[in-house]
Amino acid sequence: MRTITKKVILTGSFAVGKTSLISRFVYQKFSATYKTTLGVRIDRKTVELPEITINMLIWDIGGEQTQLRVPETYYLGSSGVIYVYDISRPSSFSQIHDDLAYLKSKLHDIPLVIVGNKTDLLDPVTLEEAKQLVPVNTHFFTSAKDGTNVESLFIYLAKQLVNDPSGI
């Protein structure tokens, strides 16, 4: 089976759960204690697709209030982006239009997946209301705490990375 290596970056505002999503996906662990990521942290996970194995290098980029503060060299060589916001905290997606425009200007023609994390913090009714507040289409609503959609998110991105139009 063919193996390819792809760099994927997780970015978004601070305290939205980027590190927790990686921790859930790579180590199947979750910690409720918030610990900020200062710069960047790199993890690796192999994703097996039917005809290809993807060696995913996951760059967990420390959250900033705006993407403009993220060192540009972190983006070098990226094949895919996961933009994470916290669905329970509207301020975490108040900059989303500007952030996405900036990311698209720096990273041309690569898959960009938008994720609303921390769904476990809202009851179903409030969650539906909160979804209406998000000004962009979100690909996945996840919970790093209970694992909802975390695996699906990375598999979806893996398929996008090998240009599989079937997506999920």
Added chain:
Amino acid sequence: MTLPEFKQQYCFPQVQAVIFTGDGNILDSCETLFIAKNNNEKSIFEAFPLLDGVRATLLSLSPLSTDKVHLPRVELVFDDQFLIVDMTVSSVWYQGGVAYLWIIQNLTEQYNYLFIVQQERNESIIEGQKLRTENEILDLHKDIDILNKLRKSRKELNISVSSELEMPLNKIMALTAKLKDAAQTPQQEQYLRTIERAIALIDDQITQTRPAQLDLFLVPPDRTDIDLTNLIWSVIKIYNLNHLIKNHPFYLHVKPNFPALVVGNKPRIAQLLHNFIYHAFFTYKGSSTTLTASVIDAKSTHCRICLSMTCVPMAGLLDSELKEMGAQITDDIAALAFSLKGDFELFTLPDQKSILMQLIIPFRLPQENPIDFTTL
């Protein structure tokens, strides 16, 4: 560059330099922070995923240029030791060939301070946002309260206006009905029709305030002596003219042992009677109605009054209509009856398509002149 030169130039405490080739072989390393050469059997790109992530960019660097790849604040674990480092990769000539120089500067201590500051900053921002949201929710609740009060005031105003209007309106309706019987020119007839339409509109508006009256329960707590028979009649009279115009009979039957006076909250009792009788007249859009007022459980100090009203719709009603109206009537009357410690029940009699509404309310009797029901 030779190895001694390389070490002299780059190897200081807290700084490590590693030289590797484009295919990932480690040529030399200071091993100040970690043992890079232990990974000799592996390519440097396999051993250090972060370099693999920027591999294409690194390999595009040329020793002829001064371009570098600088990655600040990289969090790494070397030999179970957590480090925060700044790193730079550049292309150099080494032993006659192109190589890559990776310089890692351990800034864990310095960044630890930054880490604490950033952690505290982020936490305080989140706390501030939470506080703001909580305050916004509080403000919203305050606004809702104000809105509710305004709505309530509007309802009260409507009710008071409608009560004021009811009597004169009924008079106008009666006079209009009489005028219709008198001889009229075609023009007068047209004026009368216009007046009737206008009255009907006002009447509808007044009718619509009834549910609002029910919602409010804004009646003073005072208890007074009430001539209940009179009160029932006065409520009936309000609707009676309208009823007469529509030519639908209404019968009131007061049983002989009915008390002359009861003690209670007059406005609230009047409101309950309004809602009770209103439904007999209006909900069924023309019914033949009989109201029987009687006493049950009579004692010397208190009694329970039973008002039974049978409504027979003139045109008949479908079962679905009966069910829907029944639910609405029960909602309108039962809550108010309950607030007076009374009971309300509605029965539909499918064979005759008629309705039986029964309202039972407990009353105190005036103590100055207690009635001895046992002798009646």
